[in-house]
Amino acid sequence: MTPPPTASVTPAATGPVPPARPGTPLIRAEKLRVEYRGRSGGRVRALRDIDLEIVEGETLGLVGESGCGKSTLGRALLRVVEPVSGTVDFLGLNITGLSGPRLRRTRADLQMIFQDPFGSLNPRRRIADIVAEPLLRARGASRAEAEPVVRELLERVGLGADAGRRKPHEFSGGQRQRIGIARALASSPRFVVADEAVSALDVSIQAQVLNLLTDMVRERGLTMLFISHDLGVVRHIADRVAVMYLGQIIEIASRDDFFAGPAHPYSAALLSSVPSLRAGGRRERQLLEGELPDPANPPDGCLFQTRCPFAQDECRTRMPEPREIAPGRTVRCHLPLVPSAPPGNREKG
Numbered sequence: 001m002t003p004p005p006t007a008s009v010t011p012a013a014t015g016p017v018p019p020a021r022p023g024t025p026l027i028r029a030e031k032l033r034v035e036y037r038g039r040s041g042g043r044v045r046a047l048r049d050i051d052l053e054i055v056e057g058e059t060l061g062l063v064g065e066s067g068c069g070k071s072t073l074g075r076a077l078l079r080v081v082e083p084v085s086g087t088v089d090f091l092g093l094n095i096t097g098l099s100g101p102r103l104r105r106t107r108a109d110l111q112m113i114f115q116d117p118f119g120s121l122n123p124r125r126r127i128a129d130i131v132a133e134p135l136l137r138a139r140g141a142s143r144a145e146a147e148p149v150v151r152e153l154l155e156r157v158g159l160g161a162d163a164g165r166r167k168p169h170e171f172s173g174g175q176r177q178r179i180g181i182a183r184a185l186a187s188s189p190r191f192v193v194a195d196e197a198v199s200a201l202d203v204s205i206q207a208q209v210l211n212l213l214t215d216m217v218r219e220r221g222l223t224m225l226f227i228s229h230d231l232g233v234v235r236h237i238a239d240r241v242a243v244m245y246l247g248q249i250i251e252i253a254s255r256d257d258f259f260a261g262p263a264h265p266y267s268a269a270l271l272s273s274v275p276s277l278r279a280g281g282r283r284e285r286q287l288l289e290g291e292l293p294d295p296a297n298p299p300d301g302c303l304f305q306t307r308c309p310f311a312q313d314e315c316r317t318r319m320p321e322p323r324e325i326a327p328g329r330t331v332r333c334h335l336p337l338v339p340s341a342p343p344g345n346r347e348k349g
């Protein structure tokens with residue numbers, strides 16, 4: 001296999017980035033809180049003290065209804081959105097306090113693929129300049145260094161090296177998303193957030209772009225947070241799945257455990273809304289009752305209790321803490337649908 005193109009670049013001001021070590025923590029969020037001013041004047045807690053670890057080489061799928069905080073989490077991990085409190089560590093370095101050139105150089109390792117290729121590509125610029133930008137700006141590469149990297153990337157994403165001379169309007173939606181992928185990978189990042197990266201595309205094009213993305217992520221050993229409302233796509237691409245509800249991660253599990261039988265009633269309702277994904281033994285559709293609460297005015301106790309068919313008194317008064325019910329499987333629910341593994345099994349890991 002040809003190694004991925006890399007420019008000869010200046011090392012990050014944070015020091016040379018250590019080599020990839022699959023399975024070790026790459027990104028860690030601790031008590032990450034982000035708030036916005038709500039329409040009614042109240043505070044919307046978009047992220048409620050999120051604790052999350054993403055290990056090197058994995059793809060974590062992030063799902064949940066619109067407005068639950070998925071994009072905010074992706075952006076906060078990349079330091080595009082500033083947290084009110086909490087920290088983000090990248091390879092053990094707290095990047096929450098970085099600014100200026102140190103932040104800029106760290107950003108070379110942390111890139112984003114956007115949902116809307118139209119919105120994220122400047123219509124007046126040539127594709128070669130758009131793709132080269134992260135390499136020039138964040139890695140400090142020269143134009144001469146960037147040129148072969150960009151040509152190789154444009155070929156790799158299936159557009160041909162000459163695509164660099166053209167402008168975004170000359171390409172279809174799927175092609176523009178390929179340009180978005182090339183741009184995100186130009187600076188040889190270690191971590192990529194793909195935020196609804198294929199949602200705006202036709203289904204047939206979605207599959208092609210998704211395959212390209214997964215191939216490139218695998219080839220380069222990248223770590224990815226894959227945000228999507230489409231559970232079918234997440235099952236295809238993710239190693240683990242995290243589910244968000246009103247700014248909290250309410251379940252996190254391996255892809256296989258999750259799709260075999262989700263542990264949180266909210267996850268179960270999300271899954272049961274997709275006929276082809278209904279988990280074994282729970283064939284009936286479990287409708288989500290009621291409206292998503294106003295995030296500026298959330299309920300007491302468990303945030304999901306107003307819509308949960310299994311809610312008991314305790315759920316209405318006490319917020320459940322995250323609980324590890326099996327190795328690598330955490331749920332924030334007083335009454336999870338999947339019983340805790342007996343201690344013997346848990347130790348086997």
Ligand SMILES: Nc1ncnc2c1ncn2[C@@H]1O[C@H](COP(=O)(O)OP(=O)(O)OP(=O)(O)O)[C@@H](O)[C@H]1O
Nearest residue numbers: 036037044046065066067068069070071072073295
């Ligand atoms: N710039 C902003 N100003 C005010 N409120 C915001 C802002 N961005 C997001 N929010 C609010 O924060 C909450 C989380 O939004 P976010 O976009 O992160 O959710 P999401 O799960 O990604 O939704 P979607 O799937 O619709 O993109 C929502 O209540 C949203 O209205």
